[in-house]
Amino acid sequence: MTHVVMYFHVHQPHRLRQYSVFDIGNGTEYFDKKLNKEIFLRAARKCYFPSNRLLLDLIEKYEGKFKVSFSITGTWIEQAQEFEPELIQSFQDLVKTGHVDLLDETYYHSLAYLISEEEFKEQVKMHRKLFKELFNYKPKVFRNTEAMYSNDIARTVKDLGYKGIVAEGWHSYLGWRSPNYVYQAKGSKIKLFLRNYKLSDDISFRFSTPYWEEFPLTADKYAAWLAASPGEVINLFMDYETFGEHQWKETGIFDFMRHLPEHVLAYEHLDFVGINELIKMKAVDEIDVPYYSSWADMDRDLSAWLGNEMQKTAFNKLKALESYVKRARDIKLKEAWRRLQTSDHIYYMCTKWWSDGDIHKYFSEHVESPYYAFMNFMNVLQDLEGKLMAKIIPRESEYGEIPTSL
Amino acid sequence: MRVLILGWEFPPYITGGLGVYCYELTKQLSAKGIDVIYVLPKRMKKVRSDFVKVVEVGPGFEFGSYNEKEAMVFKGSIEDYNNLLVKRCLHESFDVIHAQDWMVFDAAVRLKKITGKPLICHAHAIEYMRTPHDPWSYIVEKEKTGYYNADLIIANSYYMKRNLVEKLGVDPRKIVVIYNAVDQERFEQQFRREHGLGNSKIVLYLGRLFVQKGPDYFLNAAKKVVERFRNVKFLIAGTGDMLPQLIKQAIDLGISDKVMFLGFVPEEEKPKYYAISDVYVLPSVSEPFGITVLEAVAAGTPVVISKESGASEVVRSAFKVDFWDVNKMAELILGLLMYPPMAREMSRNGKKEIKHLTWDKIAEETIKAYKMAVYG
Known part of the structure; x- marks a missing residue:
């Protein structure tokens, strides 16, 4: 039997408004509510509502033979609650069917692991709490932001109580091995679920590419590929926005999805499982990833976020504010700082246009250029730093502490 | 090897690129083990260098600009300088003469004739390029004297080489091109x-x-x-x-x-x-x-x-x-x-x-x- 796991990642960042240097210290809002609402409502209309409807239909139709898994970021939930609360209900309906597994992640879809282990754990706990409240659900599998992974991350996640973790099925650590098996992380007893990037990207990236030799991709052809894939599990992990946003309705993506279960289930050796099912499976081998990997770009490393000098500068500044945030003890400022950690902000500063340009461009349509993204972000950080200092100085001077500068 | 460089200016006294060029060149030459005697007209400001022997010649020159009004004064100063230059340099021993632009060509040619040492004339600019419509014949003559008598000519670009050949009738076979480095810093x-x-x-x-x-x-x-x-x-x-x-x-x-x-x-x-x-x-x-x-x-x-x-x-x-x-x-x-x-x-x-x-x-x-x- 080969299990097919369809896991969708649901996320929207709190995008920044155009924040000029002249705005620093003027009390201007950081986040662009109007823009965020506009983008969120568009995605809701084009993707979230129709996709949820479709998946619910399929789950009901196949009476438990069709299952999916989701991770949903805290920043997405916040915006849904504010702009389109019905969507929360819609996801709750899906979870109630019992055929949907949920994964935990960092609440802010952040690079918190690179900031500090403490910050990372706090954000994971925030997310856990959120899912408990909204779905009364306790995930067993963890997905770090953009599938960022290493042996150390696996160990930390294991310590938090998770049984499985998601990573990219990338050849640099797989070597000759296939992603279509369950593995174990090196150095900690946690199961590792590797994305089959080829088959995943066939849907999420190539589906509507006219110059692709397999264009157009039909459900029966795709099911045949799955059926012909050796191994015990096929992990199809992708952004949920693939349906209707990245691949427009006009491309036929919804029809593809509607017909996929019947074609897959026509093969006796194929079935759909939720990601939690994989925990029970035996790990065939151990995977050693002593460095950071991710599922982004052609490089599958951190270079989409920390690839250039601007990104490193911005991230280091963000990281350096951690001690200020702790000392300032201001809930609003802490929330702003955490929203700024959302990886998208730093992703917008990426200058690797030449190879991965199209994808970056898609995600940053509202950003004029990586330089604007950087300048905007830095201006906001300057303002935040000023506000934090204003909280710290009066308080700490009472105790005779002098704040050190960054 | 000991080189006699006949120059025009040296830091801190600099009016143009020539002074910079001479400073950088002599610095690098001495670093590479070449003995350099750098000769220039004595002016108000004292010139010093710890990597090259600097010889200042004359009582203290003020050349002024070479427009028509001051032409006679300017010409006189140039002649004086060249005469003093020859006298002074005969006290020095050297293997080759490297003359920087037309102002010193007169002395350079005379020194070559007296000592029998080879002469390299360096073309930084020529009068035809500075004032193509109205070149000053006095300068053109000095240039011709230098370039015709030189054993080797260094031009600072191929463009310069072409001008030397076309405008002054210099033999192209004895011109080598060495670009000036721009020392940005x-x-x-x-x-x-x-x-x-x-x-x-x-x-x-x-x-x-x-x-x-x-x-x-x-x-x-x-x-x-x-x-x-x-x-x-x-x-x-x-x-x-x-x-x-x-x-x-x-x-x-x-x-x-x-x-x-x-x-x-x-x-x-x-x-x-x-x-x-x-x-x-x-x-x-x-x-x-x-x-x-x-x-x-x-x-x-x-x-x-x-x-x-x-x-x-x-x-x-x-x-x-x-x-x-x-x-x-x-x-x-x-x-x-x-x-x-x-x-x-x-x-x-x-x-x-x-x-x-x-x-x-x-x-x-x-x-x-x-x-x-x-x-x-």
Whole structure:
């Protein structure tokens, strides 16, 4: 039997408004509510509502033979609650069917692991709490932001109580091995679920590419590929926005999805499982990833976020504010700082246009250029730093502490 | 080996590129184990060097400029200097004579004849190139004397070599071309010193001062930048009918201490100005292309350019702004001044981007267009 796991990642960042240097210290809002609402409502209309409807239909139709898994970021939930609360209900309906597994992640879809282990754990706990409240659900599998992974991350996640973790099925650590098996992380007893990037990207990236030799991709052809894939599990992990946003309705993506279960289930050796099912499976081998990997770009490393000098500068500044945030003890400022950690902000500063340009461009349509993204972000950080200092100085001077500068 | 270099100037006394060239050359030569005797006219300021033997000749010269009015005085000083030069140098021993430009050619040729040592004449500029329509025959004669009698000629470019051959009838077989290195750092230090710039950031406008180039928008943006960032100077390189108006505008805006008008900058000097600048701004109201943008990007200087320019279609690693939006212009200039990592990133990417824009490629594309027109 080969299990097919369809896991969708649901996320929207709190995008920044155009924040000029002249705005620093003027009390201007950081986040662009109007823009965020506009983008969120568009995605809701084009993707979230129709996709949820479709998946619910399929789950009901196949009476438990069709299952999916989701991770949903805290920043997405916040915006849904504010702009389109019905969507929360819609996801709750899906979870109630019992055929949907949920994964935990960092609440802010952040690079918190690179900031500090403490910050990372706090954000994971925030997310856990959120899912408990909204779905009364306790995930067993963890997905770090953009599938960022290493042996150390696996160990930390294991310590938090998770049984499985998601990573990219990338050849640099797989070597000759296939992603279509369950593995174990090196150095900690946690199961590792590797994305089959080829088959995943066939849907999420190539589906509507006219110059692709397999264009157009039909459900029966795709099911045949799955059926012909050796191994015990096929992990199809992708952004949920693939349906209707990245691949427009006009491309036929919804029809593809509607017909996929019947074609897959026509093969006796194929079935759909939720990601939690994989925990029970035996790990065939151990995977050693002593460095950071991710599922982004052609490089599958951190270079989409920390690839250039601007990104490193911005991230280091963000990281350096951690001690200020702790000392300032201001809930609003802490929330702003955490929203700024959302990886998208730093992703917008990426200058690797030449190879991965199209994808970056898609995600940053509202950003004029990586330089604007950087300048905007830095201006906001300057303002935040000023506000934090204003909280710290009066308080700490009472105790005779002098704040050190960054 | 011991070289007798007959020069004209040496730091701290410098009027042009020749002094810089001689300083850098002699420094490198002595580092490579060549003995150098550097001879120059004695002037008011004392010249010193710890890596080369400097010999100052004469009672203290003031050459003045060689325009028609002062021609006789100038000529007299040159003759005096050359006579003293020969007398003084006969006390020195050397293996080769290296004469820097026409002012010392007379003495150089006489020294060659007396000592029998080989003579190298160095062509930095020739009179025909300086004043093509009205060359001063006195200088042309000196040049001919030097180049005809030289055993070897060093020209600073192939362009110079062609001029020596075509304008002066010099034998091309004895000309070698050695380019001058541009010592950017030196230039920058000197420029900063001479203009009292200290460690100020520099924002450059380079172009004619005409309405359609938008220099007035540049000044309005400068005013806004200065409000947020004090350690900055705005250079305006170029001349034009708006100059008096712009000077007045700078005063009215209260930023006259932040703006420097450099006047006309010759073509070959431009790269140096791009390179010393932290930001290049092209605020044109209308600009069919804007080649200066590519020049600045090639020099590694981040640019803030008007959307109303052809260049803005070509360069992606640049900030683009509506010429009238001085707030935005100021914001972008400020960003580049405040965040050096961004400036460096833009500079690196810009250089990469314009690599494909060579004249060779442009010729190829033009040929393609011809073919399309002819063959359809």
